[in-house]
Amino acid sequence: MDRKLPLLLIPVVFCATLLFGTADGAWLAKVPPSDHEKTDPYQGRPDAIAAGRNIFEEHCAKCHGENAEGVKKRPSLRTARIQQQATEGDLHWLLVNGRMKKGMPSWAKLPDPQLWQLVSYLKSLHE
Amino acid sequence: MKVIARLLLSTLAVTLPAAAQERPYFVTYSHEMEEPGNLEIEMFNVVGKPPAANQFLGSNIEFEYGVRTWWTSEFYLDGQATVNDSTIFTGYRWENRFRPLLREHWINPVIYVEFENTSADKALREVVGHDGAPDFVEPNWLARQDKEREIETKLILGSNYRGWNISENIIAEKNLSNDPWEFGYAWAVSRPLKLAASAHKCAFCAERFQAGLEMYGGLGDRDSFGLNRTSHYVGPTVNWSAPNGTTLSFSPQFGLNDYSIPRLYRFGISYEIEQFLGIFLREGN
Numbered sequence: 001m002d003r004k005l006p007l008l009l010i011p012v013v014f015c016a017t018l019l020f021g022t023a024d025g026a027w028l029a030k031v032p033p034s035d036h037e038k039t040d041p042y043q044g045r046p047d048a049i050a051a052g053r054n055i056f057e058e059h060c061a062k063c064h065g066e067n068a069e070g071v072k073k074r075p076s077l078r079t080a081r082i083q084q085q086a087t088e089g090d091l092h093w094l095l096v097n098g099r100m101k102k103g104m105p106s107w108a109k110l111p112d113p114q115l116w117q118l119v120s121y122l123k124s125l126h127e
Numbered sequence: 128m129k130v131i132a133r134l135l136l137s138t139l140a141v142t143l144p145a146a147a148q149e150r151p152y153f154v155t156y157s158h159e160m161e162e163p164g165n166l167e168i169e170m171f172n173v174v175g176k177p178p179a180a181n182q183f184l185g186s187n188i189e190f191e192y193g194v195r196t197w198w199t200s201e202f203y204l205d206g207q208a209t210v211n212d213s214t215i216f217t218g219y220r221w222e223n224r225f226r227p228l229l230r231e232h233w234i235n236p237v238i239y240v241e242f243e244n245t246s247a248d249k250a251l252r253e254v255v256g257h258d259g260a261p262d263f264v265e266p267n268w269l270a271r272q273d274k275e276r277e278i279e280t281k282l283i284l285g286s287n288y289r290g291w292n293i294s295e296n297i298i299a300e301k302n303l304s305n306d307p308w309e310f311g312y313a314w315a316v317s318r319p320l321k322l323a324a325s326a327h328k329c330a331f332c333a334e335r336f337q338a339g340l341e342m343y344g345g346l347g348d349r350d351s352f353g354l355n356r357t358s359h360y361v362g363p364t365v366n367w368s369a370p371n372g373t374t375l376s377f378s379p380q381f382g383l384n385d386y387s388i389p390r391l392y393r394f395g396i397s398y399e400i401e402q403f404l405g406i407f408l409r410e411g412n
Contacts, residue, residue, distance in 0.1 A: 046326075047326040048326075050326040050327070051323065051324040051325060051326045052324075054324060054325075054326075054327075054328055055324055058370065062401040062402055063402070096231050097230045097231050098196060098229075098230075098231075100195075100196035100197050100226075100229040100230075101196075101229060103163055103195075103196060104196070105160065105162050105163065105193075105196045106159075106196075106230075106231050108159075108231045108287050109150075109157075109159045109287065109292070111290040111319055111322035111323070111334075112289070112290070112322070113290075113322045113323035113324075114322065114323060114324050114334070117323060117324055
């Protein structure tokens with residue numbers, strides 16, 4: 001019986017690892033260093049933040065809430081993970097690639113300047 | 128009936144439109160999928176006048192639904208009207224698109240599978256095999272006797288680069304009777320007139336317009352592959368996405384050889400409803 005216990009633990013540990021690994025925030029570890037280090041060319045510009053707000057209202061608010069506070073299972077974008085832990089480059093990477101297994105689509109159909117304007121707006125939410 | 132009427136009314140009352148960012152293509156598919164939960168209702172039309180045949184209007188009404196981020200399903204109802212002839216329902220189609228790679232790459236493949244059951248179809252949503260102007264000469268009563276039950280597959284390849292979208296489709300279609308596989312192609316490029324968004328809300332800003340070029344045609348069939356007796360079209364294309372979720376598209380297209388219809392005028396309108404099923408779930412709460 002004692003010998004079987006470690007064997008039984010293997011699937012338990014595997015499942016737990018899988019669950020924690022796919023929990024929110026796991027995507028940050030997948031961002032390539034070159035994308036992680038990218039900076040927002042519109043950083044802090046009021047016109048970019050206003051444009052980003054318009055893009056957010058048109059494409060994102062239905063799932064993430066009018067003020068990015070999250071709706072039902074769709075996450076808030078005001079969390080410390082988004083506001084502090086994730087760099088501008090991380091957010092840009094997330095918008096380009098989405099998290100398709102989790103239901104977040106790719107927004108690569110929006111031109112790159114609009115994605116950066118969206119990042120400007122998201123990063124302005126902590127203020 | 129009352130239940131259906133109430134559902135329809137409640138849908139209209141709480142429908143939240145989405146600002147669609149549609150590509151201005153009529154035949155070519157891009158790799159971009161419908162957002163999960165969104166329903167897009169589209170109507171595409173084509174007007175043409177083949178040599179030695181009557182002018183026609185071919186139409187589709189399409190219901191496109193984002194099942195998953197990687198799976199889009201679409202149902203079509205087709206019809207056509209021919210001058211000095213008749214207006215008829217020509218059939219239906221059901222297509223599914225699957226995106227196997229779940230991240231954005233330089234070239235993004237999408238697998239397309241469609242079943243169609245049509246007859247006397249003039250919507251020209253694809254050109255394959257030896258499709259051409261002579262197909263439009265038959266009167267509707269005669270053309271309707273030729274039932275086309277077909278499986279159509281496409282390999283869709285799409286790329287986004289510096290605001291440009293470049294899309295290529297390779298088409299293989301098989302009539303479920305004993306006809307051979309037919310082949311075709313489509314490609315298109317487009318770009319928004321302005322890449323960055325305006326700081327103020329506006330309906331007619333340059334970023335809401337997209338312009339591009341589209342080309343498509345047949346490549347013969349398994350028994351006679353090539354360009355002989357095939358039709359080809361090319362033309363500029365443009366669309367405008369309104370803030371309320373409506374997109375209007377237009378494209379004049381030109382036949383490139385005598386086997387093609389000399390000119391086609393395509394126009395379309397689409398309306399996207401965000402989180403369509405959520406409307407009913409919320410109503411039920």
